[in-house]
Amino acid sequence: MRIPYSPTLRLRLLVSELKQGRERAKLTVSQAGKVLGWTASKISKIETTETRRITSGDLDKLMDLYKIDEPSKRLAMHALARDAKERGWWSKYREVFGEQALPDFEAEASVIRSFEGLVIPGLLQTPGYAEALFQGGRYTDAKDIAHRVDARMTRREILSRFNPVHLRVVMDEAALRRMIGNSSIMAEQVRHLLHMAKMPNIDVQVLPFSAGSHAALVAPFSILEFPENLALPIVHVDTVTDSVFFEQPKDVARYSATFGDIQGTALSTTQSARFIADVLASLESDG
Incomplete structure (x- = not known):
């Protein structure tokens, strides 16, 4: 268990x-x-x-x-x-998550606010999309890719467990437009994204290209908040070589302000759902 x-x-x-x-x-x-x-x-x-x-x-x-x-x-x-x-399930994926594992903190987070600029956020990815994503990177060994996909899919359980985490996502339109794999894989992924966006604990907002310059033209990041008296919020930033965590209140405050800015610039959740549905219709038409 x-x-x-x-x-x-x-x-x-x-x-x-x-x-x-x-x-x-x-x-x-x-x-x-x-x-x-x-x-x-x-x-x-x-x-x-x-x-x-x-x-x-x-x-x-x-x-x-x-x-x-x-x-x-x-x-x-x-x-x-x-x-x-105790050892968490992520301990067997040490080479995937590194010494300071993101799932270790996600396990007890009550709210995760996440910005993604180029790809669908990991917690909302399908197996096919994740596999195609890893195939485009340096990790081309089939077993290694399967291991990484398995780790990513296991992370998603925090969204459907009893008392699930509240996930608030802002993603750039580029993440929806970039063809990962083929049109079939992308259609499945966007369909899944639309389904998850309807869940009561998940909010998805899209930053359309028409928004132009915005406050988060930086590396993707996540802000993790925890139940009262357990821990202060932390920020996670993914880099090419490692995961970086920021815990100083002033750093967390800066990322929180940035997230607030892009939330205000992005489409509302309702408008975003329509936008995502239009992208899905286009993919299904092309397919």
Whole structure:
């Protein structure tokens, strides 16, 4: 069974509680380490999440030292420690997602706001479209492509699970016009996009060519928001070589402002659905 949460976010929440506990106890990292007979480095690695697995015994020692005595609080922190040790389904796609896996954060996101300029957003792609997309890149090995397609399709489950993520997409018209694969593959993809755009948790807006210059003539990006008290929003930007995450509030604010600008420039969801339906009709006619 796939875990319905993010081990990374659970670990971050746990170490945040530990750090706050140390600070309330008015202890430095060195002082806490000295009392416990640990090196300062061990405490530091725990607080920076460099140490991903915190044993039950070590957690008890830290909570005792920081006087975190409330039974329910201690139980909750032990639960976080257990959750943090789990391996998500994305761990078997490490070569696809990299060390800091986007699905790890998507697993617990409540809202994802995404801009895409050239292709259909990954969460809304069909298997055929994704396969044709990868065939156009450097990953031409058939097994590698199949592995990547499987990873991308598995990501989509956050859209249909119980309490699904709310996905808000703004995409450039270019993503609809660029022929990926053939007209049959594109028609299937656009049909799927139109179907998903009707889902109550998914909003799709199109930025038509007629909009001219706009605020997001940059790399595609996604802003992930999480339930209250779990984590602050983060921004994900895909690059040629890696995934980049921005977590500083000022960076997130800049991307949020940009997304707000392009939402205002794009067609409404209703107008976008008509636009997408027209593109589909054209593809079916050509087919």
